[in-house]
Amino acid sequence: MTATDDLFGAHAYAEALFDALPDVVFFIKDRTGRYVRVNQTLAARCAGGDKTKLIGKRPEEVFPAPLAASYARQDESVLRTGKPVEHQLELHIYPGGKAGWCLTTKHPLRDAQGRILGVTGISRDLNAPSGKDSGYAQLASALKLMRSRFTESLRIEDIATKAGLSVYQFEQRVQKLFQMSPLQLLHKLRLDEATRLLRETDLPLGEIALQTGWCDQSAFTRHFSRYAGMAPGKFRAMQKIAEK
Numbered sequence: 001m002t003a004t005d006d007l008f009g010a011h012a013y014a015e016a017l018f019d020a021l022p023d024v025v026f027f028i029k030d031r032t033g034r035y036v037r038v039n040q041t042l043a044a045r046c047a048g049g050d051k052t053k054l055i056g057k058r059p060e061e062v063f064p065a066p067l068a069a070s071y072a073r074q075d076e077s078v079l080r081t082g083k084p085v086e087h088q089l090e091l092h093i094y095p096g097g098k099a100g101w102c103l104t105t106k107h108p109l110r111d112a113q114g115r116i117l118g119v120t121g122i123s124r125d126l127n128a129p130s131g132k133d134s135g136y137a138q139l140a141s142a143l144k145l146m147r148s149r150f151t152e153s154l155r156i157e158d159i160a161t162k163a164g165l166s167v168y169q170f171e172q173r174v175q176k177l178f179q180m181s182p183l184q185l186l187h188k189l190r191l192d193e194a195t196r197l198l199r200e201t202d203l204p205l206g207e208i209a210l211q212t213g214w215c216d217q218s219a220f221t222r223h224f225s226r227y228a229g230m231a232p233g234k235f236r237a238m239q240k241i242a243e244k
Contacts, residue, residue, distance in 0.1 A: 011120070014026065018122070019040040025038075028109065031117060033058045033075050037055075059072050059075075063093070070229025074104075078106050079118075085107075089184050091191075100125065101191070103180060104124075139170075145159060145162050150189040194212045198236045205232050208220065220232065
């Protein structure tokens with residue numbers, strides 16, 4: 001058994017812990033981008049619940065091509081630079097072709113000498129909190145403003161004022177409640193509507209851009225591609241294939 005095998009094997013406890021979290025994907029990949037360890041959530045979503053079907057595979061063997069390319073680029077960057085990915089808002093495709101959003105964190109996996117042997121990470125589903133969640137009541141008016149006027153040029157300062165909070169207090173409470181920054185939340189609201197329009201209508205991309213708060217099609221495409229890992233047109237095409 002090699003030192004690399006020992007290192008990956010030492011993370012068996014983490015896999016067991018993450019098996020208990022149905023809304024969190026956990027994985028470890030080696031330097032070639034192949035899965036070494038996965039939790040039950042990832043196996044359930046991508047391999048019918050059988051972890052062994054994922055071990056040894058790369059993202060392109062598991063996910064739709066546009067998403068796989070985005071995940072692989074992230075992995076390669078972490079492996080090459082050693083810099084982690086922290087709380088990246090990303091699009092995920094769930095069983096049945098349903099699209100949803102998650103926050104992804106990836107870190108390099110190093111041996112005792114500091115050499116990078118792989119990458120480990122989690123992707124946490126973003127579920128909207130209920131009105132009963134602690135801290136929600138005070139943010140309710142600000143969140144209502146964001147949901148009803150996300151197509152406008154809202155300033156975080158103005159939204160914080162609506163909640164009667166400083167920008168710092170607002171950012172801290174949104175982070176605690178949603179596990180993302182206010183700007184990420186605003187982008188998510190726009191992207192949620194954009195994915196719906198791409199999936200349910202044949203509106204031109206320029207019109208969807210305007211209806212979801214982006215200044216033009218170029219800005220919409222740039223932001224959508226950053227978070228979804230693919231251009232809006234590719235997402236629309238992928239959804240149509242999934243529906244057949």
